[in-house]
Amino acid sequence: MTWVNTVPTFDCSDPDERVRGLAAAARAVRTGGLVVLPTDTVYGLGCDAFSGEAVRALLAAKNRGPDMPVPVLVGSWTTIDGLVTGVPSGARSLIEAFWPGALSLVLPHAPSLAWDLGTTRGTVMLRMPLHPVALELLRDVGPMAVSSANTSGRPPASNVTEAADQLGPSVGVYLDGGPSGAPVASTIVDLTDATPRLLREGDITAAQVSEVLGEQVLPA
Numbered sequence: 511m512t513w514v515n516t517v518p519t520f521d522c523s524d525p526d527e528r529v530r531g532l533a534a535a536a537r538a539v540r541t542g543g544l545v546v547l548p549t550d551t552v553y554g555l556g557c558d559a560f561s562g563e564a565v566r567a568l569l570a571a572k573n574r575g576p577d578m579p580v581p582v583l584v585g586s587w588t589t590i591d592g593l594v595t596g597v598p599s600g601a602r603s604l605i606e607a608f609w610p611g612a613l614s615l616v617l618p619h620a621p622s623l624a625w626d627l628g629t630t631r632g633t634v635m636l637r638m639p640l641h642p643v644a645l646e647l648l649r650d651v652g653p654m655a656v657s658s659a660n661t662s663g664r665p666p667a668s669n670v671t672e673a674a675d676q677l678g679p680s681v682g683v684y685l686d687g688g689p690s691g692a693p694v695a696s697t698i699v700d701l702t703d704a705t706p707r708l709l710r711e712g713d714i715t716a717a718q719v720s721e722v723l724g725e726q727v728l729p730a
Contacts, residue, residue, distance in 0.1 A: 519670060519684040522548070522643050531685050532647055538682035539651045544568055546659045546673045547647060548687025549583070550640040551612055551696055551713070552666035553673045555681065556583070556656035562626035565655050569628070571680035573662045579628035580655040581614060581635040585648030590636055593653065595620055600723050601701050607722045610640040612696040612713035627655055633702055643687045668693050699727065 511527060512519045520531025535545045542564045544557050555571065557564035559582050568580060584590060587605055590597060594617040601615055619625075619634035627634065639645065648654060658666035659673035667673035670686040698709040699719055708716050708727045720727045 516679050517674070517681055517684055519674070519686055522685055522687045528643070531683065532643070532650065535647055535683045535685055536650050539564075539647075539654065542567075543682035544571060544677075544680060545647075546667075546670065546677065546681050546684045547644050547656070548641055548670075548685060548690060549644050549656070550610070550690075552668055552690050552693045553659040553670065554583070554639075554644070554656040555659040555673070555677060556654040558651070559627070559653040559655040560623070560625045565625075565627055567680070568655060568657060571677055572657060572660070574657075576626075576628035579633075579635070580657050581637060582627065582653050583644065583648055583656045584636060584638050584653050585645050587638065589653060590617075593620055593623065593634060593636065594618060598701055600706060603722050604699065604719065605638075608714055608718075609638040610645065611638070612640070612694065613637065613719075614696045614698045616698065616700040616702055616709065618702055625655075635698065637696055641687065643685055647685075666693050 520527050522528040538545050539558050542561050547554050557568050614635050614637040616633050616635045618632055660666045661676045668690045670684050695712040697712040697714040700707040700709050706727045708729050716727055
């Protein structure tokens with residue numbers, strides 16, 4: 511473990527340090543803190559998805575308002591069933607084809623959930639990342655609200671140093687998973703209506719999404 515801006519930073523390439531880092535990150539999440547974690551796209555800034563106070567702290571660390579809701583990452587396919595009002599067959603097909611991976615799905619969230627992710631208008635954006643460190647943490651603590659690890663207007667962090675330079679001591683634990691590679695955004699598909707809409711084309715192409723759905727996905 512090292513210290514960056516007085517915050518513990520764990521090298522997850524070391525098996526023992528990874529265990530200690532994941533335990534420290536889980537403690538931070540459960541007590542309402544923020545953590546930086548590697549994902550398969552860019553580094554993420556995350557917290558307990560069900561803590562409105564923690565989500566507000568996340569937005570404050572990014573200098574961002576609630577008008578841009580925070581996405582939610584999950585650690586398994588089945589987690590989604592408890593978070594949304596219903597999973598249409600198209601969503602199931604996309605999950606089977608691309609999760610874990612760089613595909614985000616927008617669905618109506620379950621009205622009984624006590625969370626405040628920003629101005630969501632009754633929806634939630636869900637993704638299961640293809641990164642072992644992220645998945646292990648998510649499977650331990652449950653769904654996390656996760657946004658890119660950067661302050662508003664600056665490029666997303668592709669390594670833990672870039673994240674620490676921007677977010678500093680507002681974060682309780684940094685998990686260093688090495689460089690993330692090219693910062694490729696996830697593809698976002700809106701499934702809140704009968705007709706699927708492509709909100710953003712990222713690593714997964716519109717043609718790939720359309721092939722799985724068996725219909726042409728339309729731009730928003």
